[in-house]
Amino acid sequence: MATEGTSAPAVALTAQADGQAVVAHANAPAPAPADTPQLTPAQLKAKAKAEKAARRAKVKEDKEVVAAAAQSQAADAKSGKGKGRDGAQTSGPQGPGKVGLTHRPSMSGRRPSILIVEKDIRSSIPECFSHLPMAKRIPLSQVHKDVHPAVLSIGQQMSTFAIKDSISRLEATLKAFRKVIESYETPKGNSLSRHFVPHALNPQIEYLTECRPMCFSMGNAIRLLKAKVNSFDIDTPEDEAKEGLLEMIELFINERITLAEFVIARNAAKQIQDGDLVLTYGSHRLVEKTFLRARGDGRSFSVSIIDDPYDRGGQVMATTLRKAGIRVFYSPNLGGLKTHVERATNVILGAEAIFANGSLHAAAGTADIAVAATAASKKVIALCETINFDRERVSVDALTYNEIDPEQNSAESFRLLYDTTRDHYITGVITEFETGSGNSPAQAILALLRKQEDPALN
Amino acid sequence: MAPSQTTYSPSMEKLVKSLKGQTLEASIESFIYLLKRRQVKGDDCADATAHILRQVVAKSKWSDVDQLLSRVQTVGSRLAKAAPHEPIIGNIVRRVMGLIRDEASEDRNADDFGSEAASDIQSLATAIAPPSHSGPPQRPGPVPFRPPPLTSVASFHIAKPKSMFNLLSVVETAESTITAASTPLSQAAPTSIHALRSEVLDGIEEIMDEISQADDQIAGFADIQIFPGDYVLAYLPSRTVERFLVKAAAKRKFTVFLVSLENPNTTTGEAPYAALRKKLSSSGVKTISIASNGLMAYMARINKVVFSARVVYQNGGLLVDSGASVAAQAAKAHSKPVIALGGVYKFCPEDPSDEIAGEAGDSSTYVSYAEGLKLDSLEVENTVADYVPPELVDVYLTNLGPQTRHHLAAIMADHYKPEDVGFSFLSNE
Numbered sequence: 001m002a003t004e005g006t007s008a009p010a011v012a013l014t015a016q017a018d019g020q021a022v023v024a025h026a027n028a029p030a031p032a033p034a035d036t037p038q039l040t041p042a043q044l045k046a047k048a049k050a051e052k053a054a055r056r057a058k059v060k061e062d063k064e065v066v067a068a069a070a071q072s073q074a075a076d077a078k079s080g081k082g083k084g085r086d087g088a089q090t091s092g093p094q095g096p097g098k099v100g101l102t103h104r105p106s107m108s109g110r111r112p113s114i115l116i117v118e119k120d121i122r123s124s125i126p127e128c129f130s131h132l133p134m135a136k137r138i139p140l141s142q143v144h145k146d147v148h149p150a151v152l153s154i155g156q157q158m159s160t161f162a163i164k165d166s167i168s169r170l171e172a173t174l175k176a177f178r179k180v181i182e183s184y185e186t187p188k189g190n191s192l193s194r195h196f197v198p199h200a201l202n203p204q205i206e207y208l209t210e211c212r213p214m215c216f217s218m219g220n221a222i223r224l225l226k227a228k229v230n231s232f233d234i235d236t237p238e239d240e241a242k243e244g245l246l247e248m249i250e251l252f253i254n255e256r257i258t259l260a261e262f263v264i265a266r267n268a269a270k271q272i273q274d275g276d277l278v279l280t281y282g283s284h285r286l287v288e289k290t291f292l293r294a295r296g297d298g299r300s301f302s303v304s305i306i307d308d309p310y311d312r313g314g315q316v317m318a319t320t321l322r323k324a325g326i327r328v329f330y331s332p333n334l335g336g337l338k339t340h341v342e343r344a345t346n347v348i349l350g351a352e353a354i355f356a357n358g359s360l361h362a363a364a365g366t367a368d369i370a371v372a373a374t375a376a377s378k379k380v381i382a383l384c385e386t387i388n389f390d391r392e393r394v395s396v397d398a399l400t401y402n403e404i405d406p407e408q409n410s411a412e413s414f415r416l417l418y419d420t421t422r423d424h425y426i427t428g429v430i431t432e433f434e435t436g437s438g439n440s441p442a443q444a445i446l447a448l449l450r451k452q453e454d455p456a457l458n
Numbered sequence: 459m460a461p462s463q464t465t466y467s468p469s470m471e472k473l474v475k476s477l478k479g480q481t482l483e484a485s486i487e488s489f490i491y492l493l494k495r496r497q498v499k500g501d502d503c504a505d506a507t508a509h510i511l512r513q514v515v516a517k518s519k520w521s522d523v524d525q526l527l528s529r530v531q532t533v534g535s536r537l538a539k540a541a542p543h544e545p546i547i548g549n550i551v552r553r554v555m556g557l558i559r560d561e562a563s564e565d566r567n568a569d570d571f572g573s574e575a576a577s578d579i580q581s582l583a584t585a586i587a588p589p590s591h592s593g594p595p596q597r598p599g600p601v602p603f604r605p606p607p608l609t610s611v612a613s614f615h616i617a618k619p620k621s622m623f624n625l626l627s628v629v630e631t632a633e634s635t636i637t638a639a640s641t642p643l644s645q646a647a648p649t650s651i652h653a654l655r656s657e658v659l660d661g662i663e664e665i666m667d668e669i670s671q672a673d674d675q676i677a678g679f680a681d682i683q684i685f686p687g688d689y690v691l692a693y694l695p696s697r698t699v700e701r702f703l704v705k706a707a708a709k710r711k712f713t714v715f716l717v718s719l720e721n722p723n724t725t726t727g728e729a730p731y732a733a734l735r736k737k738l739s740s741s742g743v744k745t746i747s748i749a750s751n752g753l754m755a756y757m758a759r760i761n762k763v764v765f766s767a768r769v770v771y772q773n774g775g776l777l778v779d780s781g782a783s784v785a786a787q788a789a790k791a792h793s794k795p796v797i798a799l800g801g802v803y804k805f806c807p808e809d810p811s812d813e814i815a816g817e818a819g820d821s822s823t824y825v826s827y828a829e830g831l832k833l834d835s836l837e838v839e840n841t842v843a844d845y846v847p848p849e850l851v852d853v854y855l856t857n858l859g860p861q862t863r864h865h866l867a868a869i870m871a872d873h874y875k876p877e878d879v880g881f882s883f884l885s886n887e
Contacts, residue, residue: 126713126744126746127744128689128713128746128759129746129759307824308750308751308752309719309751309824310749310750310751312824315825318836319836322836327837328836328837329837329839330825330836330837330838330839331838331839331840331841332821332823332824332825332838332840333719333751333780333781333824333840333841334751334752334781334784335719335780335781335784335840335841335842335843335844336780336839336841336843336844337783337784337787337844338783338787338844338845339841340839340841364750364752364755365750365751365752365754366752367752367754367755367788367791368751368752368753368754368784368787368788369752371754371787371788371791372784372787375787397757397758397792398754398755398756398757398758399755399758399759402755405749408749411747412730412732412747413747413748413749414746414747414748414749415748415749415750416750416755416756418755419752419754419755420754420755421754425791
């Protein structure tokens with residue numbers, strides 16, 4: 001809370017720095033004459049100048065400190081969520097609140113150089129969005145020494161959005177963690193179940209979080225992984241434990257990613273009838289798989305893709321679908337959305353994640369589509385793997401949990417990556433968990449999660 | 459104050475300048491050319507239409523009101539057909555026709571007070587007069603009847619005495635309407651057609667003034683609509699919205715979310731709305747340029763949405779720039795007020811048309827022609843105009859002040875004659 005309090009005004013300063021420099025200058029000399037009336041104008045001027053310089057230096061300093069605070073706080077907030085769930089298990093030396101502290105000693109010498117970069121990046125974020133995190137590139141030279149090379153590489157790819165969507169990031173993370181586990185050796189006098197998480201796993205997680213805030217699926221997976229580590233007895237042999245972990249990761253990738261994708265595509269494809277015009281937004285792996293599956297099932301339908309002109313992922317998907325012989329209408333922006341939606345028979349949207357209250361966390365613009373479709377009384381189906389479900393976070397607007405697009409972050413442009421679609425704009429969610437119709441109302445998510453996750457936790 | 463002071467795109471400026479030199483037909487043709495190439499858009503269309511109709515009244519042959527009306531209507535139809543995506547042209551044509559009807563009926567009333575006989579003679583006289591009178595369209599040389607709107611008022615006042623002789627001496631001017639308009643009832647019968655002409659010209663000048671002043675008048679209501687601390691979303695701010703925001707910025711400290719539809723890949727050079735942002739920041743108003751199409755994400759923060767209407771239909775629906783309906787819809791979903799700006803001249807006594815709202819634009823900005831394969835297989839639809847249904851609009855801020863949907867009909871009735879309302883410029887051949 002303390003950091004929160006100080007960060008807000010200082011970030012305000014940063015935000016205003018370029019815009020209101022003039023104001024600051026005007027204020028700076030003002031108090032000088034009052035204090036020292038006996039000085040000559042020339043002296044006054046010199047004094048004012050010196051004061052101004054000092055003031056600027058101080059502001060700069062403050063900014064750096066605050067930027068650091070904000071940064072680590074943001075990191076805490078994110079990683080804390082992932083960890084918070086296992087409660088006591090993780091509150092060891094690497095507990096959420098201490099991330100910053102444990103991190104600093106090893107890199108105290110280099111820290112300032114990062115901070116200057118950070119300040120510049122974050123200074124163009126408008127004050128009212130300053131609470132939101134943003135992915136950033138971390139020079140390799142400034143990375144914690146414990147970060148595994150495999151993790152290092154995916155971290156870089158995530159920060160540059162080469163690995164972008166939630167499931168790809170999850171998969172990359174798990175595969176990298178597999179390498180971390182394989183190369184892990186328990187130091188003498190320690191047990192894997194006590195040593196692995198704080199000393200081998202947490203630095204990786206911290207680094208990944210710093211590169212880009214973790215997505216919900218990563219948080220969920222890491223939580224389950226940590227639970228697994230903690231489930232080992234203190235004197236479980238290292239090999240056995242490692243084997244167990246690797247097996248778990250393997251199973252996880254197979255079940256929660258590969259199989260889930262297959263099941264969802266199969267179930268969702270059943271929603272597509274011959275002659276349908278299905279509308280979708282941007283590009284989403286599950287949606288694409290669904291269309292291809294439906295096509296493979298022999299359905300003849302056409303697809304209307306509304307794209308985000310700042311992302312244009314839809315173009316790639318459009319080409320893929322076209323190659324599969326699906327007729328594609330491509331609309332490069334949200335213009336004429338009403339017309340497009342009214343023409344469509346139903347709407348299928350891909351989601352990044354789903355909150356505990358049934359809100360959809362998806363690419364910015366998805367909510368606009370859902371609202372328009374609801375207004376036109378069209379069926380809106382969301383596709384999402386259960387690993388992307390969040391049981392604890394609730395979001396009613398897009399500003400609670402979001403990310404700033406680092407590519408579009410300047411004085412000339414600002415962009416949020418996600419938006420939140422309230423559950424009443426969604427007819428149903430298709431997950432891999434439900435059988436049969438595969439449809440469940442968004443409100444039922446919580447119950448669904450309980451049902452599924454309880455055995456895993458116990 | 460003159461309409462020619464407003465800023466035109468270069469080609470538009472050229473057109474307006476050339477109006478006085480060209481024959482009527484040439485001006486109409488060059489305007490149609492500009493319309494078809496979409497080099498004249500929106501508000502400029504309205505203004506240019508007024509200019510052209512002014513020429514029609516001034517230059518073309520007509521001997522009575524019905525002829526004049528049919529001329530205006532014919533030219534109006536041609537313009538409207540050249541740009542079916544700009545219903546605003548029809549608005550101006552209707553306004554001018556309404557004006558002519560008004561002036562004519564006023565004249566008739568005046569005649570009724572006087573002598574029926576005189577008016578008969580007059581109509582006879584005028585019936586003979588025009589042929590020689592309206593030769594000028596064919597006449598070369600830059601000085602036809604009407605000097606440009608801004609030339610000195612005094613120039614032709616000397617040539618004022620009214621007589622038959624004067625009537626035939628060609629140089630009756632727009633400027634003389636000032637005297638003529640002030641004393642319509644005292645007009646001698648023979649000059650009635652002149653009086654009508656000059657009064658109509660005067661009326662058109664008024665419409666042009668209205669168009670040019672509307673933005674300022676709308677901006678005058680800015681500080682009522684915007685409060686300190688507001689977060690205002692301005693969707694593709696037009697001139698009207700820009701002026702509105704700048705005016706509000708003079709009195710209030712608020713934050714503007716600018717949404718531009720600028721193609722991100724082509725905006726390597728000038729950032730969109732750089733001038734507006736500079737103006738706003740100089741008065742301490744922060745601007746956040748949103749690079750996004752979907753606006754639901756930002757709506758939680760925003761207090762109100764402002765955009766300008768291209769046209770306000772009689773049901774209260776709006777024709778807007780593409781994507782503004784997304785902004786309106788997002789605002790509705792978050793129960794945030796939507797303020798649509800637009801002068802009364804944008805009120806269109808028609809029902810919304812699907813074809814116009816679905817107007818398709820150039821898709822090459824989004825899909826590269828270099829990727830031939832992609833183009834072949836995709837059906838790219840870049841919609842450039844949108845329709846906002848009336849239930850999404852909360853306030854219609856006009857030059858006559860803020861209005862609600864329920865009051866629109868009354869305003870329409872004030873500005874258009876019922877005879878012209880039902881008339882469609884597009885369907886009529």
